Amino acid sequence: METADIKTRLKGLPGVDETLKGPEGRKWLSLYPRRFVLKAIREHLEDLRNGIRKGGSPATDPDSISRGIECLVLGYVAPSLRAAINATGVVLHTNLGRAPLSESALNSILEISKGYSNLEYNLKEGKRGKRYAHLSGLIKEITGAPGATVVNNNAAAVLLALSSLAKGKEVIVSRGELVEIGGSFRVPDVMAQSGAVLREVGTTNKTHLRDYERAICGETALILKVHQSNYRITGFTSDVSVEELVALGKRHSIPVMFDLGSGCLFDLRGRGVGTEPVVKEVVETGVDLVTFSGDKLLGGPQAGIAAGKPEVIEKMNQNPLARALRIDKMTLAALQATFFAYADEERAAKEIPALRMLLDRPESIRERAERLASGIGKGKNISVDVIEDSSEAGGGSLPGVSLRTFCVSIRHNSLTPNALEERLRTGAPPVIARIKEDALLLDARTISDDEVPVVAERLNSVLGRR
Numbered sequence: 001m002e003t004a005d006i007k008t009r010l011k012g013l014p015g016v017d018e019t020l021k022g023p024e025g026r027k028w029l030s031l032y033p034r035r036f037v038l039k040a041i042r043e044h045l046e047d048l049r050n051g052i053r054k055g056g057s058p059a060t061d062p063d064s065i066s067r068g069i070e071c072l073v074l075g076y077v078a079p080s081l082r083a084a085i086n087a088t089g090v091v092l093h094t095n096l097g098r099a100p101l102s103e104s105a106l107n108s109i110l111e112i113s114k115g116y117s118n119l120e121y122n123l124k125e126g127k128r129g130k131r132y133a134h135l136s137g138l139i140k141e142i143t144g145a146p147g148a149t150v151v152n153n154n155a156a157a158v159l160l161a162l163s164s165l166a167k168g169k170e171v172i173v174s175r176g177e178l179v180e181i182g183g184s185f186r187v188p189d190v191m192a193q194s195g196a197v198l199r200e201v202g203t204t205n206k207t208h209l210r211d212y213e214r215a216i217c218g219e220t221a222l223i224l225k226v227h228q229s230n231y232r233i234t235g236f237t238s239d240v241s242v243e244e245l246v247a248l249g250k251r252h253s254i255p256v257m258f259d260l261g262s263g264c265l266f267d268l269r270g271r272g273v274g275t276e277p278v279v280k281e282v283v284e285t286g287v288d289l290v291t292f293s294g295d296k297l298l299g300g301p302q303a304g305i306a307a308g309k310p311e312v313i314e315k316m317n318q319n320p321l322a323r324a325l326r327i328d329k330m331t332l333a334a335l336q337a338t339f340f341a342y343a344d345e346e347r348a349a350k351e352i353p354a355l356r357m358l359l360d361r362p363e364s365i366r367e368r369a370e371r372l373a374s375g376i377g378k379g380k381n382i383s384v385d386v387i388e389d390s391s392e393a394g395g396g397s398l399p400g401v402s403l404r405t406f407c408v409s410i411r412h413n414s415l416t417p418n419a420l421e422e423r424l425r426t427g428a429p430p431v432i433a434r435i436k437e438d439a440l441l442l443d444a445r446t447i448s449d450d451e452v453p454v455v456a457e458r459l460n461s462v463l464g465r466r
């Protein structure tokens with residue numbers, strides 16, 4: 001293009017002010033914050049100018065310009081954090097917010113947060129009270145532990161425990177348990193941050209009681225056992241049970257801690273799901289401290305629960321780090337309601353969404369998958385089938401346990417599974433699915449009854465059915 005031509009085209013573009021004062025500009029100002037309208041106008045006009053200078057010919061008719069600006073404004077005003085539909089079948093999907101909260105947890109958040117509460121106020125005595133007093137009694141009741149406290153997440157609980165019990169001293173851990181969980185939690189790194197010194201024993205596949213025993217010295221402050229969570233060593237292996245470690249600790253007067261990771265309060269084994277012992281059984285071994293997450297198998301909000309001997313809990317509460325790791329009233333409210341549900345196992349299984357999804361019967365999942373499939377418009381380019389597959393607990397919980405499930409499987413003649421997956425993911429509401437071989441799979445385990453028609457509608461629009 002000639003330079004003169006470029007100049008003419010640049011001159012032909014409207015100015016920022018002019019656009020703002022035009023009918024579209026006034027409409028946007030009535031709907032959206034001024035800063036985002038201005039930002040979008042400036043950005044779009046700048047993009048057009050750059051395109052023209054580079055010799056391109058972007059659409060500069062008024063309608064195209066308006067559409068371009070509107071698209072940017074909508075992007076700026078849409079909240080980044082949004083609700084999404086989990087069709088992956090992974091119940092505790094860390095990237096999708098882990099455990100959805102129960103109705104009673106949500107009601108409790110609303111009730112406690114919309115006004116004032118006795119968060120740190122002792123109503124009986126009319127003076128300052130303790131934030132964690134509300135929960136420690138309930139946790140003690142449910143886990144059988146004589147002491148309990150709560151922090152921001154399980155990583156924080158481990159950090160606080162190591163810092164409180166073993167700063168500047170040695171902590172013995174099996175090499176088979178030096179795990180990384182989800183990229184950001186690595187046992188050796190947390191150990192270093194806490195100021196404790198890691199004393200590795202054994203090998204990756206085998207650690208014996210004598211390995212621990214030989215490592216004990218004057219510097220030993222703690223024996224730590226870590227749940228392997230999202231990985232499993234199989235084959236020629238052996239590790240030392242928590243019972244044996246507790247006996248060893250007793251002989252040498254060294255406390256023993258077990259980072260349980262997920263921490264199960266409901267006996268899933270009894271329902272044929274996995275082999276995870278419940279927290280109460282672990283506490284009964286006489287271990288000094290257990291820590292676990294609030295938003296894994298427990299099915300509550302993000303939190304770290306520490307349950308154990310009162311003197312250990314007291315040391316953790318006294319640590320200045322505890323203040324930096326404390327939980328807020330909304331979390332406390334949700335956690336209180338979630339723990340309360342466990343007072344009655346049957347109630348917990350019905351009320352807590354994560355448990356409900358884990359325990360859902362294959363027939364009921366199949367029925368939901370069939371309802372979803374029947375809501376999808378048929379066509380000769382598309383094949384829609386209900387197939388059997390397996391889903392997982394996720395969040396490092398129940399490693400190696402596969403849960404029998406049913407999925408809606410979709411194949412399209414001209415759209416690849418990747419293209420379908422992307423369209424579902426980037427629309428509103430976002431639907432996150434998975435791909436297996438050459439099909440898109442929507443796992444009905446994690447899709448609720450209410451979401452079935454919504455997912456069907458999204459699919460129809462993505463498939464061009466409606």
Ligand SMILES: *Cc1c(COP(=O)(O)O)cnc(C)c1O
Nearest residue numbers: 153154155227229261262293396
């Ligand atoms: C998940 C997990 C953690 C981290 O818990 P968060 O609540 O995510 O901080 C720590 N240890 C183990 C063994 C875990 O499985």
